[in-house]
Amino acid sequence: MSVYLCSDLHGDFKGFKRLLDKVAFKPNSNKIYILGDIIDRGKENIALLEYIMSLYESGCASVIKGNHELFLERYLRGELSSKQWSAWGGFGTFNELCKLSSHQKARIFDFVSTLPHFIELEAASKPCVLTHAGLMADFLVENNGKISVLKSLQKALNFDEFEFLISPDIHYMSHAELARLDKYLFVGHVPTFQLDINGQNYIIKNEFYTDLDSGSGYSGGRVCALRLDDMKEFYA
Structure with missing residues (x-):
């Protein structure tokens, strides 16, 4: 069985279908x-x-769950205005949502409101964690000289779900801090063109984490997938 990771599709249905076709x-x-x-x-x-x-x-x-699923959830709860959601990129989703029945909206709410914030798995014979945005620098939990990724994620989530899901901190942590993480991370959230000196929309990998946001939803962006079996990258 091949296992694929992707992130930040941002409403590109056609691109996602092309991506699935590309990886067969x-x-x-x-x-x-x-x-x-x-x-x-x-x-x-x-x-x-x-x-x-x-x-x-x-x-x-x-x-x-990513921050945009949280925006949808909070709008459906009545905790986020359509104006604010639109300012954060939700204008198209809001208009599409208005055409749905109450039953359809309830089904979507049940889905997004119960999504996990992180998942553990093993890749390349090492323990890994999948999450949307990564760690928050002020909520790192130490354990026997290492930084516990799971406890750090949970501590940040317990503090504030919104802040947890929008934090870019992992990309600005020091090498010394990253070297103490007890698990490898796969994240999205920050488009890699914002991190690459040449502004390229490619998956960025390093020895501590991988960023899978290749800029879908932005000019020049695209969807991507990473196959965990051999770490091969696919783009559409």
């Missing part, structure tokens, strides 16, 4: 983990979300 994704024998931000900024946000929900229900996809 087979629901009966493959698995895909999506690290949040399925919606907003794109043109087919709800169609993409409902398609991924169907993959999730069939057991071949797992989804982690």
Whole structure:
């Protein structure tokens, strides 16, 4: 079974379908983990979300909550205005959502409100954690000279879910701090063109974490996937 990771699809339904075709994704024998931000900024946000929900229900996809899923959840709870959500990229999703029935909205709410914030797995024979944005620098938990990734994530989440899901801190932590992490991280959230000196939309890997946000939803961006079996990258 091949396992794929992707993140920050941002409503690019056509791009995601091209990506699945490119990797020859087979629901009966493959698995895909999506690290949040399925919606907003794109043109087919709800169609993409409902398609991924169907993959999730069939057991071949797992989804982690990103900040844009949180925006949708908070809008449906009545805790976020459409004006504020639109300012954060949700204008298209909001318009698509308005066309749905109450039943459809309730189904989407049940899905996004129960998504996990991180998932553990093993890749390349080492323990790894999948999460959307990464660590918050002020909430690192030490354990026998190492930084416990899981305890640090949970501490930050317990403090404030919104701040946890928008934090870019992992990209600005010192080498010494990153070297003390007890698990490898896979994240999205920050488009890699903002981190690359040449502004390129590629997966960025280092010895401590991988950023899978290749800029979908931005000019020149695209969707991507990483196959954990051999760490091969795919773009669409």
